[in-house]
Amino acid sequence: MKLIESQAKAIFAEHGIPVPTGRVAHTPEEARAIAQEIGGRVVVKAQVPIGGRGKAGGIQLADDPEGAYHQASRILGMDVRGYKVERVLVEQAADIVQEFYLGITVDRDRQANVVILSAAGGMDIEEIAEKHPEKVAKLWLNAGLGLRDFHIRQLAVQAGVAPELLKQLAPIMKTVYQILLSHDATLVEINPLARLGDGRLVALDGKMEIDDNALFRQEKLAALKEDEGDHPLELEARRRGLAYVKLDGYVGVIGNGAGLVMTTLDMIQRSGGKAANFLDIGGGARAEVVRNALEVVLSDPDVKSVLINVFGGITRCDEVAQGLLDVMRSMDVKVPVVVRLVGTREEEGRRLLEGTELTPAATFQEAAQKAVAAAQG
Amino acid sequence: MSILVDKNTRLIVQGITGREGQFHTSQMLAYGTQVVGGVTPGKGGQEVLGVPVFDTVRQAVDATGANASIIFVPAAFAAEAILEAADNGVELIVCITEGIPVQDMIEAVQYVRQRGVRLIGPNCPGLITAGQALVGILPGRIFTPGPVGLVSRSGTLTYEVVNELTARGIGQSTCVGIGGDPIIGTRFIDVLRMFEEDPQTEVVVMIGEIGGSDEEEAAEYIKQMKTPVVSFISGRTAPEGKRMGHAGAIISGGRGTAQSKVAALEAAGVPVAETISDIVDKVAERLGRA
Numbered sequence: 001m002k003l004i005e006s007q008a009k010a011i012f013a014e015h016g017i018p019v020p021t022g023r024v025a026h027t028p029e030e031a032r033a034i035a036q037e038i039g040g041r042v043v044v045k046a047q048v049p050i051g052g053r054g055k056a057g058g059i060q061l062a063d064d065p066e067g068a069y070h071q072a073s074r075i076l077g078m079d080v081r082g083y084k085v086e087r088v089l090v091e092q093a094a095d096i097v098q099e100f101y102l103g104i105t106v107d108r109d110r111q112a113n114v115v116i117l118s119a120a121g122g123m124d125i126e127e128i129a130e131k132h133p134e135k136v137a138k139l140w141l142n143a144g145l146g147l148r149d150f151h152i153r154q155l156a157v158q159a160g161v162a163p164e165l166l167k168q169l170a171p172i173m174k175t176v177y178q179i180l181l182s183h184d185a186t187l188v189e190i191n192p193l194a195r196l197g198d199g200r201l202v203a204l205d206g207k208m209e210i211d212d213n214a215l216f217r218q219e220k221l222a223a224l225k226e227d228e229g230d231h232p233l234e235l236e237a238r239r240r241g242l243a244y245v246k247l248d249g250y251v252g253v254i255g256n257g258a259g260l261v262m263t264t265l266d267m268i269q270r271s272g273g274k275a276a277n278f279l280d281i282g283g284g285a286r287a288e289v290v291r292n293a294l295e296v297v298l299s300d301p302d303v304k305s306v307l308i309n310v311f312g313g314i315t316r317c318d319e320v321a322q323g324l325l326d327v328m329r330s331m332d333v334k335v336p337v338v339v340r341l342v343g344t345r346e347e348e349g350r351r352l353l354e355g356t357e358l359t360p361a362a363t364f365q366e367a368a369q370k371a372v373a374a375a376q377g
Numbered sequence: 378m379s380i381l382v383d384k385n386t387r388l389i390v391q392g393i394t395g396r397e398g399q400f401h402t403s404q405m406l407a408y409g410t411q412v413v414g415g416v417t418p419g420k421g422g423q424e425v426l427g428v429p430v431f432d433t434v435r436q437a438v439d440a441t442g443a444n445a446s447i448i449f450v451p452a453a454f455a456a457e458a459i460l461e462a463a464d465n466g467v468e469l470i471v472c473i474t475e476g477i478p479v480q481d482m483i484e485a486v487q488y489v490r491q492r493g494v495r496l497i498g499p500n501c502p503g504l505i506t507a508g509q510a511l512v513g514i515l516p517g518r519i520f521t522p523g524p525v526g527l528v529s530r531s532g533t534l535t536y537e538v539v540n541e542l543t544a545r546g547i548g549q550s551t552c553v554g555i556g557g558d559p560i561i562g563t564r565f566i567d568v569l570r571m572f573e574e575d576p577q578t579e580v581v582v583m584i585g586e587i588g589g590s591d592e593e594e595a596a597e598y599i600k601q602m603k604t605p606v607v608s609f610i611s612g613r614t615a616p617e618g619k620r621m622g623h624a625g626a627i628i629s630g631g632r633g634t635a636q637s638k639v640a641a642l643e644a645a646g647v648p649v650a651e652t653i654s655d656i657v658d659k660v661a662e663r664l665g666r667a
Contacts, residue, residue, distance in 0.1 A: 106560075108560065111486050142487060143483055143484040184479075211479045211480065214479070243620075243622045259534035259586055259622075260531065260537065261621075262626065269614045270651070270652075275614065278621055342537060342540060343540060363653075364537075
């Protein structure tokens with residue numbers, strides 16, 4: 001789950017990391033009022049969970065409240081790479097002397113959190129790493145040790161940060177690590193962490209990503225979760241506890257097991273078709289779950305046929321077949337449904353489906369071919 | 378010979394009194410695994426299917442001499458269960474649980490490594506040595522002893538391959554499900570090393586998917602292996618940025634694509650099968666049973 005700048009900054013502020021004075025506005029009038037409150041030059045920033053706002057014109061300076069109104073009315077409603085801007089952050093403009101990059105993120109390969117510090121902040125970290133790799137200091141953390149003072153010193157020396165700045169920088173870095181852990185974040189990023197004219201270090205931007213697996217214990221964050229960017233069917237599937245991803249094809253797919261389903265999508269492509277979705281119903285294939293899955297897939301107007309791919313290991317194929325027939329008969333299914341059932345008692349399972357409204361198939365390829373043909377037929 | 382588990386494995390089940398714990402304990406017992414104890418805090422003194430239940434891993438290990446543990450504990454507490462097992466010196470820990478927060482797993486994986494014990498998973502089906510021991514939720518009935526080792530990030534997809542291998546008279550040594558999470562205790566390269574040393578395993582099947590770079594790391598190692606490896610990668614049609622079921626099955630910033638894994642494997646001279654039947658054909662070829 002991604003947090004937008006204003007949400008990340010609110011968390012920073014809560015924990016004592018300096019952020020610019022500012023507030024979120026939903027209308028140009030609000031923006032003007034906030035600019036008035038702040039006084040002087042302000043920056044109006046689109047609030048969207050994606051990078052590239054600046055390039056899209058979503059970050060603009062304004063010299064006075066009228067200017068803020070004007071910029072806000074331009075930016076609100078703007079499309080930034082597929083996201084509609086519904087909020088702007090109006091902040092006191094900063095006189096930046098130097099920009100640092102500070103981030104802590106999960107490094108999957110090293111199986112550790114990595115702290116990244118650079119005195120070449122302000123650009124995309126990938127750009128910095130590419131253009132100035134020697135300026136990017138990294139440190140992988142041991143969970144038991146955490147982020148210690150000597151680590152911070154090491155990073156600062158490696159990044160070429162002036163020692164006088166450590167007094168401000170060290171507490172900020174420790175706080176960022178604490179925030180990462182206490183919020184179950186996979187990323188906490190401040191870019192730029194700017195040194196202003198008056199010598200202060202201030203977080204001019206903020207980004208956080210929260211581990212979806214941890215939302216059960218992050219109630220406040222879970223409540224912030226917005227559905228923008230998610231397809232309505234994905235939201236519906238999530239509500240029903242299904243792992244579902246909308247794709248741009250026309251063969252609906254239901255299977256038990258993520259790898260099995262991904263392979264099914266690949267096989268459909270091999271057969272010259274395109275899958276309309278990914279849907280993993282997990283272990284087994286209980287009737288209620290299958291019904292939920294079918295309902296979601298069939299409510300997709302793009303779906304011209306459905307491929308149900310189940311491996312019956314502990315669950316027996318004849319049980320799955322019977323369950324499928326029961327479910328199908330209680331629903332109004334208007335598209336062809338191909339069922340591939342393999343595993344324990346697969347012969348019995350397939351025999352049960354013969355002559356019914358369900359088309360049986362034995363191999364992945366056969367199932368994919370039949371489903372694609374049925375969709376195109 | 379097989380790897381990791383065999384008829385001598387002495388297993389405790391953490392979370393034995395829960396629904397999953399009980400069901401799979403019965404499956405494992407039926408398969409012939411030595412399930413010697415279970416742990417559910419507060420239920421010490423009870424029995425599940427004749428297996429004594431303890432309040433702590435410490436008590437269970439002291440009473441039974443267990444050297445392995447399987448964890449069926451809900452996501453909120455599963456990492457803690459891993460830490461408890463590792464802290465008490467359990468040599469092999471298999472965590473089935475899906476949905477464990479990633480920061481919990483970073484701590485657990487690092488601790489397990491420090492203690493020198495082996496963690497398989499989480500979010501995995503466990504492992505099985507055909508004809509000897511089932512430590513997981515894999516369907517025992519599809520396996521038969523033989524020369525093929527399997528290591529996979531997926532569950533049912535792997536069963537598909539095993540099912541077809543068995544149907545063709547090609548048996549298996551050990552099948553290890555390493556799990557679908559981004560941070561796991563044992564990666565492809567770890568299992569490949571073990572199979573390389575195992576005299577029973579003559580061919581290895583490696584089943585990968587999008588996300589991370591374990592397959593690429595494995596490809597490098599496979600170059601030096603004597604045991605032939607046949608691979609398969611799912612998720613060739615997965616879009617960027619979406620979790621495809623498994624928390625670890627995600628293409629991030631263009632990295633972790635199926636295409637990059639296939640390229641790395643092919644560059645290392647590892648055959649990448651196109652379909653499940655193709656996997657089995659390639660295995661049969663390498664066994665001289667085409």
